[in-house]
Amino acid sequence: MSWRSITIASPYTETLFEVPENRVGHDKKAELRRTVTPWGSFSWGYSDVGADIFVGLGLVLGAAAGASNVAFLFAGIVYVCIGLAYTELAATYPVAGGGQYFVLRGLGDIFGFIAGWAVLLDFTIDISLFTWTCVDYMSSLAPALSSVNHPFNHFALAALFIVGLCALNVIGVRESTAFNGFVSGLDILSETAILTLGFLFAFDPHLLVHTMQVSWPTSDMFMKGISLAIVSFVGLESISQAAQETQRPASVIPRTSVALILTILIFALAYSNLALGMHTWHAIPPDAHGHPQMLWQWLGNDQNNGRAVALLAAQVPYFGALAALYVPILGSILLLISANSGVFGSSRIAYAMSKGTLLPSTFARVHPKFRTPVVSLVAFSGIALLELIFAAIPSLDHGVAAIYAHLFNGESGLDFLADLYAFGAATSYSFVFIALIALRLYDPLSPRKFKMPFNIPVTVRGERAEFPIVAVIGFIGIFAILLFTLKTHIIGRIAGPAWLILGIIIYFIYRARHDLPLFKSKPRDWRKEQVEILRNAGELELMDEYIANIKASNARQAGGSVT
Amino acid sequence: MIILRIVLASLLVVIGCSIIVRMLGLGIHPDIFPGVLLGGAMVALGIHRIALIRRVYAQRKMAQ
Numbered sequence: 001m002s003w004r005s006i007t008i009a010s011p012y013t014e015t016l017f018e019v020p021e022n023r024v025g026h027d028k029k030a031e032l033r034r035t036v037t038p039w040g041s042f043s044w045g046y047s048d049v050g051a052d053i054f055v056g057l058g059l060v061l062g063a064a065a066g067a068s069n070v071a072f073l074f075a076g077i078v079y080v081c082i083g084l085a086y087t088e089l090a091a092t093y094p095v096a097g098g099g100q101y102f103v104l105r106g107l108g109d110i111f112g113f114i115a116g117w118a119v120l121l122d123f124t125i126d127i128s129l130f131t132w133t134c135v136d137y138m139s140s141l142a143p144a145l146s147s148v149n150h151p152f153n154h155f156a157l158a159a160l161f162i163v164g165l166c167a168l169n170v171i172g173v174r175e176s177t178a179f180n181g182f183v184s185g186l187d188i189l190s191e192t193a194i195l196t197l198g199f200l201f202a203f204d205p206h207l208l209v210h211t212m213q214v215s216w217p218t219s220d221m222f223m224k225g226i227s228l229a230i231v232s233f234v235g236l237e238s239i240s241q242a243a244q245e246t247q248r249p250a251s252v253i254p255r256t257s258v259a260l261i262l263t264i265l266i267f268a269l270a271y272s273n274l275a276l277g278m279h280t281w282h283a284i285p286p287d288a289h290g291h292p293q294m295l296w297q298w299l300g301n302d303q304n305n306g307r308a309v310a311l312l313a314a315q316v317p318y319f320g321a322l323a324a325l326y327v328p329i330l331g332s333i334l335l336l337i338s339a340n341s342g343v344f345g346s347s348r349i350a351y352a353m354s355k356g357t358l359l360p361s362t363f364a365r366v367h368p369k370f371r372t373p374v375v376s377l378v379a380f381s382g383i384a385l386l387e388l389i390f391a392a393i394p395s396l397d398h399g400v401a402a403i404y405a406h407l408f409n410g411e412s413g414l415d416f417l418a419d420l421y422a423f424g425a426a427t428s429y430s431f432v433f434i435a436l437i438a439l440r441l442y443d444p445l446s447p448r449k450f451k452m453p454f455n456i457p458v459t460v461r462g463e464r465a466e467f468p469i470v471a472v473i474g475f476i477g478i479f480a481i482l483l484f485t486l487k488t489h490i491i492g493r494i495a496g497p498a499w500l501i502l503g504i505i506i507y508f509i510y511r512a513r514h515d516l517p518l519f520k521s522k523p524r525d526w527r528k529e530q531v532e533i534l535r536n537a538g539e540l541e542l543m544d545e546y547i548a549n550i551k552a553s554n555a556r557q558a559g560g561s562v563t
Numbered sequence: 564m565i566i567l568r569i570v571l572a573s574l575l576v577v578i579g580c581s582i583i584v585r586m587l588g589l590g591i592h593p594d595i596f597p598g599v600l601l602g603g604a605m606v607a608l609g610i611h612r613i614a615l616i617r618r619v620y621a622q623r624k625m626a627q
Binding site: 069070073188189192195196199200203205206208209212213255258259262263265266269270272273277 | 571574575578581582585586588589594595597598600601604605607608611612615
């Protein structure tokens with residue numbers, strides 16, 4: 001595995017982190033290099049979002065049963081809207097920072113903070129959830145790591161991974177884009193082979209329809225399934241992160257994003273349909289009571305839901321024997337890459353929020369030797385470790401398990417992590433849709449090389465703008481998922497809002513101490529910043545177009561003629 | 564590499580069409596909807612990828 005050190009530029013167009021001198025010669029403030037190619041941009045996103053199905057499949061099958069494919073379809077439609085929104089925003093404002101930056105720009109400081117704080121929750125959960133499932137997949141080959149039979153081993157290795165990833169990020173190393181590309185390519189090839197053989201030789205449409213009819217869940221379980229299905233589509237922040245380092249992002253991002261969105265959607269839909277309508281290559285073992293069970297029941301139970309893709313792959317005719325050996329390894333690597341993006345991403349967002357006067361300046365403190373944001377890295381990896389302990393402790397101690405069963409209706413550790421993941425994602429995505437609508441109306445002069453389809457022309461403050469219908473549909477969908485999460489997830493409905501309230505308290509204390517407006521925003525020159533963003537991105541034609549738009553707008557406002 | 568990508572994209576179109584045909588073979592009712600949509604998405608992605616490959620290939624040819 002090759003590693004590289006990288007620098008990260010701020011959403012506010014200033015350099016954030018510096019690379020150790022011995023790595024970049026004598027450049028004390030190294031700017032982020034735009035070296036990511038279209039495939040690099042695709043694989044960057046894929047290595048993050050592509051890992052989600054390894055986590056989501058078993059959880060959704062366990063909740064939505066025979067309606068799992070419909071749950072994935074509902075969440076998938078919302079995800080397509082989210083993907084299109086991120087593509088438009090990342091191509092228009094190609095800076096790192098993602099949802100937090102878009103919301104800050106569109107809705108102001110306080111909402112930018114709330115969205116960023118929700119994203120931070122997601123990143124910390126990403127770390128704990130993905131290390132947890134990484135060990136689950138490893139347990140397919142090493143049974144001593146099973147979360148059911150050997151919970152301490154499982155917990156200890158997951159905790160070790162979190163500490164190790166944090167240490168690597170403090171030193172300032174990260175997996176290379178080439179490595180991401182290799183793993184992504186291998187995974188796409190592997191998943192295409194599994195699905196092709198599965199659909200050609202084992203899929204039975206009659207069985208699919210029969211399973212849907214006899215195993216349709218209750219309304220509550222269906223809603224829970226939908227809210228868990230969104231877990232399979234979280235990680236689109238990576239699109240905007242990739243935008244920061246991609247050559248000509250306004251042109252490349254839309255092209256690669258559409259392929260990424262469709263690929264992830266198809267894999268999720270295909271796995272869920274296959275799990276409901278596939279004749280297995282080997283006999284499925286009976287359940288704990290000795291009753292025969294269907295494939296989806298076996299994949300969705302507490303023992304197997306953390307490694308469902310590997311078990312499904314092993315049931316594919318002909319290819320299954322080989323898949324049983326390498327899919328757990330491939331899944332583990334993808335999940336670890338995704339967990340690493342959580343460690344890296346949380347520190348980056350916290351640093352950016354700190355620089356943007358949304359969080360205390362201590363989160364912007366960098367290590368004197370490695371020049372990485374050590375406080376943010378340790379703080380948010382520490383939170384991830386706490387979340388892991390909270391999720392694992394019922395399996396480690398029977399007394400605590402009894403308390404959990406009483407208080408949380410027996411939700412498992414994996415459920416707890418998935419609950420919070422769904423809550424954080426639904427909250428931040430809801431704000432992103434509103435921010436997109438606000439930016440369309442109040443920043444119509446920024447050139448948009450990619451726009452979400454189906455728009456209504458409107459005039460706002462004398463400027464022509466377009467109202468995005470798809471953003472409204474997406475908002476309704478993601479808000480419904482947020483409500484489903486609050487209604488059906490016992491821990492999520494307490495811990496999620498509690499996290500937001502904690503953040504808002506920190507925000508108010510910090511802003512009050514520094515005489516910053518509590519509810520209003522700090523004044524910023526967005527036009528000047530946009531010119532800088534486009535210049536740094538190498539999008540000089542768009543920069544010229546933007547400047548021309550501003551001049552034309554100023555002339556219109558002054559009542560003069562424009563030539 | 565480009566041949567592998569073309570094969571993968573073509574495979575998606577073929578599998579997508581096969582799923583649509585097999586699902587429609589069960590008659591028209593709501594339960595076939597997720598399967599038909601999956602097939603449709605596979606065909607759409609396959610065609611999107613083939614179009615991308617063609618565009619990139621044409622650009623390379625022009626550059627040569």
